[in-house]
Amino acid sequence: VADVMVPRADILSVQESVTLNDLIALICEHGHSRVPVHRGSLDDVIGMVHIRDVLAFWGRSDEFQLFSVVRSLLFVPPSMPIQELLLEMRATKIHMALVVDEFGGTDGLVTIEDLVEEIVGEIEDEHDRTIEPKLTDRPDGLLDADARVLVSDLEAKCGVDLLSDERSEEIGTLGGLVCELAGRVPLRGELIAHPSGMVFEIVDADPRKIRRLRVHPNLDYGDEFSAPNKEA
The missing domain is CATH 3.10.580.10 (CBS-domain)
Known part of the structure; x- marks a missing residue:
């Protein structure tokens, strides 16, 4: 417990x-x-x-x-x-x-x-307040996002394709996308790169799930932050 x-x-x-x-x-x-x-x-x-x-x-x-x-x-x-x-x-x-x-x-x-x-799975009672997942612009050009934000929302905002049509039926949220890229639940502070050049910074997470992310759109960090090899 x-x-x-x-x-x-x-x-x-x-x-x-x-x-x-x-x-x-x-x-x-x-x-x-x-x-x-x-x-x-x-x-x-x-x-x-x-x-x-x-x-x-x-x-x-x-x-x-x-x-x-x-x-x-x-x-x-x-x-x-x-x-x-x-x-x-x-x-x-x-x-x-x-x-x-x-x-x-x-x-x-x-x-x-x-x-x-x-x-x-999470349930709601009469006291719970429904809070929509947020995708927020930052002054430095980055984005703050709840892990429950839909991948399609970020794609529409940034004009980039993050999932193939086949994978879009299996993965719906940014948290799911990042876990798929990493092959695990990443730790707070990790940077996980997408092949498009977008980088996801883990702001808040525990061993079971990601809660919040910071999105670095189309930043070139070089090979240092390439997507993890799941077979490693």
Whole structure:
């Protein structure tokens, strides 16, 4: 689960002393249905709160006591297989797990949605905002692009053919094109060249996928950045 967890630095959580109004405002702002609750630091998480339980006290803040709505969550090691955790969440009906290290410190957080998205592909719920992939001009003549930008969009913008007709049916996005050129998922900072002379700089990526690219249109870097030999 270490590969799909939200890292510690990005966990949204609340202190056990949080007020009802502050808790509702936080949930509404970030669109989370579950939020972990901690004492002192994230290494002392006591449970989680669900938006349904919190909103039941709407307009009755004088009656609200956080401990009365705190639910249990799971504590799992980073090495736990995704499928195993998914089965445990379904069996226990606890849909949030804290990922802890061997000393009990918090490494990250996983929800059932994270696991399902990893297995079957990204899903959207009522809180997700649909964000179109962007292809943006830079003042230096380069382009910033989400990896989900369509190859055809970049071809139209730059007036260049990046895929043959046969390959265009198999590869749709820039991320897919660059992985095809490299023969793997390239690392952040790598430069991957296309036979047309276009060079793709990896701006953001993890071991599973590319997220963002910088496109260098028709730049001649010489043989140093030629497309990788997949048979090497």
